[in-house]
Amino acid sequence: MKPFAYLRAASVAEAVRESAARPGARFLGGGTNLVDLMKLGVESPGLLIDVSRLPLDRVTDTADGGLRIGATVRNSDLAAHPAVRTRYPALSQALLAGASGQLRNTATTGGNLLQRTRCPYFQDTSKPCNKREPGSGCPAREGAHRDLAVIGHSTECVATHPSDMAVALAALDAVVLLYGPDGERTVAVTEFHRLPGDDPSADTVIRPDEMITEVVLPPLPEGTVSLYRKARDRASFAFALASVAAVLRVREGRIEHAALAFGGLAHRPWRARTAEEALRGAPAGDAVYLSAVDAELAAARPLRDNAFKVTLARHLAVDALAALTTRA
Amino acid sequence: MEPTSRGRSGEGEGRAAGDRSTLTLNINGTDHTLTLDHRTTVLDTLRLHLGLTGAKKGCDHGQCGACTVLVDGRRANSCLLLAVAQDGARITTVEGLAADDRLHPLQEAFLERDALQCGYCTPGQICSGIGVLGEAQDGFPSHATAPTAPVTGPVALDAAEIRERMSGNLCRCGAYPRIVEAIGDVAS
Numbered sequence: 311m312k313p314f315a316y317l318r319a320a321s322v323a324e325a326v327r328e329s330a331a332r333p334g335a336r337f338l339g340g341g342t343n344l345v346d347l348m349k350l351g352v353e354s355p356g357l358l359i360d361v362s363r364l365p366l367d368r369v370t371d372t373a374d375g376g377l378r379i380g381a382t383v384r385n386s387d388l389a390a391h392p393a394v395r396t397r398y399p400a401l402s403q404a405l406l407a408g409a410s411g412q413l414r415n416t417a418t419t420g421g422n423l424l425q426r427t428r429c430p431y432f433q434d435t436s437k438p439c440n441k442r443e444p445g446s447g448c449p450a451r452e453g454a455h456r457d458l459a460v461i462g463h464s465t466e467c468v469a470t471h472p473s474d475m476a477v478a479l480a481a482l483d484a485v486v487l488l489y490g491p492d493g494e495r496t497v498a499v500t501e502f503h504r505l506p507g508d509d510p511s512a513d514t515v516i517r518p519d520e521m522i523t524e525v526v527l528p529p530l531p532e533g534t535v536s537l538y539r540k541a542r543d544r545a546s547f548a549f550a551l552a553s554v555a556a557v558l559r560v561r562e563g564r565i566e567h568a569a570l571a572f573g574g575l576a577h578r579p580w581r582a583r584t585a586e587e588a589l590r591g592a593p594a595g596d597a598v599y600l601s602a603v604d605a606e607l608a609a610a611r612p613l614r615d616n617a618f619k620v621t622l623a624r625h626l627a628v629d630a631l632a633a634l635t636t637r638a
Numbered sequence: 639m640e641p642t643s644r645g646r647s648g649e650g651e652g653r654a655a656g657d658r659s660t661l662t663l664n665i666n667g668t669d670h671t672l673t674l675d676h677r678t679t680v681l682d683t684l685r686l687h688l689g690l691t692g693a694k695k696g697c698d699h700g701q702c703g704a705c706t707v708l709v710d711g712r713r714a715n716s717c718l719l720l721a722v723a724q725d726g727a728r729i730t731t732v733e734g735l736a737a738d739d740r741l742h743p744l745q746e747a748f749l750e751r752d753a754l755q756c757g758y759c760t761p762g763q764i765c766s767g768i769g770v771l772g773e774a775q776d777g778f779p780s781h782a783t784a785p786t787a788p789v790t791g792p793v794a795l796d797a798a799e800i801r802e803r804m805s806g807n808l809c810r811c812g813a814y815p816r817i818v819e820a821i822g823d824v825a826s
Contacts, residue, residue: 313657316676316722338723345679345718346699358676360723386712390778392789399785406781410806411769413700415712416719537785546781546805 312354318363322489322523325359330491330519332357337521339382339421342413347426351435352442362418366523369393375529381420381522385475386411388419398527400536400555404478404573407540410547420522423476423486423502426513427469427577428549430454440466441510451613457551460612460619462576467510468613470574471503472549477573478538480581481555484527490520499525500571503578510577534559534567535637539626540574550574552623556630560594560638568631570606572623582606585627594638599631600624661725665690666734674721681705681716684731692732692761696808703807706762706769707731713769715806732761735768744768747820755811763807767821770795770803774825795825 319325329335336344336355339362347353366380369391377393388394389405409417431437431450438446450458450468458468479499486497503514516522530536540553553573559566568589570582588602603624610620660673663680665688672687681698684690684707693716696704700715707716708730716729735742744767747753754760774793782802783793793799800818809817 311677314676315657316659316720318723318725338720341720341723342700342715342718345720348677349698358720358723362723386773386778390776395779395789402779403781403785406779406783410700410703411773411780411803412703412706412713412715412766412806413718415769416714546802 311348311351312356314355315357316360317357318360322361322364322366322521325361325364325521326490326519328357328359329521335359337361337420339418340384340416341421342409342417343421343425347433350433352426352433361420361521366420372526372529377527379419379525379527381418381524383419385409385414385417385419385422388475389414397530398478398482398536400481400538400557401475401478401527403538404474404540404553404555407538407550407553408474419475419525422473423479423499423522423525424514424516425473428472429458429469432469441469441506441513444509444511455613456615457549457574458613458616459577460575460616460623461572461580461607461610462505462578463611464506464508464510466508467506467577469506469510469577471513471576471578473579474538474540474550474553474573476503477550477553477571477579478536478555479525479527480579481557481569481571482527482530482536483569484525486522487524487526488516488520489523490517494523496526500579500581506577513577530557531559531567533561533638535634537630537634539630541622541626552619552626554623554626554630555579556627556634558594558631558634558638560635563593565589565592565594565598568602570603570627570631572627575610575619575623582627584609589631594635596628596632599628603627603631659722659725661722663721663724664726664728666730672721676720676722678721679717680707680709680719680721680724680729683721684716684729690731690733693765694758694761696759696762701808702759702762703766704759704762706766706807708765708769711772713766730765732764735764742768744771744820744824747823748817751816751820751823753816753820754809754813759807759809759811763804763809763817766804766807767817767824770800770821771825773803774799795822797822800825 335357536557542548557569572580585602585606694704696702705717
């Protein structure tokens with residue numbers, strides 16, 4: 311690890327100002343991913359700006375019945391929050407499906423959104439990687455890509471976004487609040503993470519020196535139910551091979567609202583707009599769910615060794631919708 | 639918006655010049671003021687600077703749990719915590735669990751159940767187990783908790799709950815069944 315300077319920010323404004331003054335600075339939240347990447351040599355910031363003690367550690371109700379989550383709220387606290395468990399169970403379940411108890415106690419909401427891919431080539435500085443070193447190539451395409459992307463990938467990059475939490479936030483239409491040198495702005499979680507295209511170096515649309523201050527969940531109409539399902543190689547403490555967050559509202563047998571987001575399949579949480587279009591107004595039932603999910607996954611382009619993830623995602627999504635139907 | 643910083647008591651100056659800082663960690667009830675390279679993790683501080691070798695370095699990447707300690711009462715992977723960022727924290731290691739000559743009930747339970755073979759992962763298992771007991775008492779759910787369970791109040795720790803909650807601690811000897819039993823003994 312390279313030596314670095316350290317600054318404990320006294321305010322969001324100071325954090326952003328100091329970051330702008332020092333190219334190569336990084337914000338430090340829980341550090342569970344950043345410190346690891348520094349050990350691996352993937353990240354080598356000259357300055358760490360510690361934002362973990364800023365007063366962004368609260369979960370509060372919004373006036374319209376939504377929920378405001380501070381960027382430094384720990385994953386375990388967010389998963390346990392009664393309002394999250396009651397109103398947004400998909401979010402609580404997604405958080406609890408991720409990492410370990412120790413890591414969830416440390417990891418923050420903002421850091422979870424900004425965590426980097428666990429693609430083995432990205433994490434190994436002895437290997438080429440277009441995300442880490444633009445233009446160096448992507449050995450994953452022909453190499454070890456069993457866990458990597460099946461949809462929305464590019465010739466340059468087949469990485470997946472590793473977060474469970476972000477998948478639930480995408481299905482719940484959450485919004486990210488960003489604070490930067492030009493002030494505050496908001497970005498929908500579904501627009502926050504990028505597809506790799508010809509520039510996989512950027513995971514998100516966050517600008518240099520911007521930091522996440524909050525995530526806001528909109529209110530859900532009465533009768534809306536949600537859940538998170540995840541398939542992985544072991545029963546606990548593993549990244550998703552495929553996962554799904556599903557949000558459903560059914561009235562008199564007809565689907566009023568359906569939101570689906572897949573995890574583990576793409577460079578970002580994959581919001582299934584095609585499936586949702588097919589579901590809206592249709593009669594609730596397995597045949598409808600299956601054809602809607604298949605319409606979405608028709609866009610999948612699996613690599614040599616990961617076509618099984620498409621099948622996994624298909625079953626997870628249909629099962630999730632069926633399970634929600636019995637509760638709706 | 640410009641919120642101001644909220645820190646632990648005893649927090650020092652925010653700005654640290656160069657690549658070293660002076661900081662204070664309360665380890666097992668005793669304050670230690672140290673000047674450390676910013677790269678130093680809490681785990682290396684314990685092992686290399688304070689001679690507390692209970693917490694172990696297994697993977698050094700947060701994947702094995704051998705380095706687990708309690709930070710302000712909550713379990714964490716000390717290999718991923720930079721000491722400078724923990725200035726003012728209250729840290730409990732396996733060395734700080736016994737009261738005088740009396741072992742912590744979970745330490746006793748590990749002996750009683752023979753919940754180890756080589757013992758390398760044991761300090762992390764025990765600190766993590768104590769974290770689990772506290773989290774369940776405080777009503778923290780896990781992936782094994784039924785979504786229909788009450789959202790407040792303690793969670794009962796059955797074997798499925800313990801296994802899920804302890805998944806961040808690996809044991810290469812495979813002492814898992816007895817680790818689950820030992821934690822279950824103290825939980826009930």
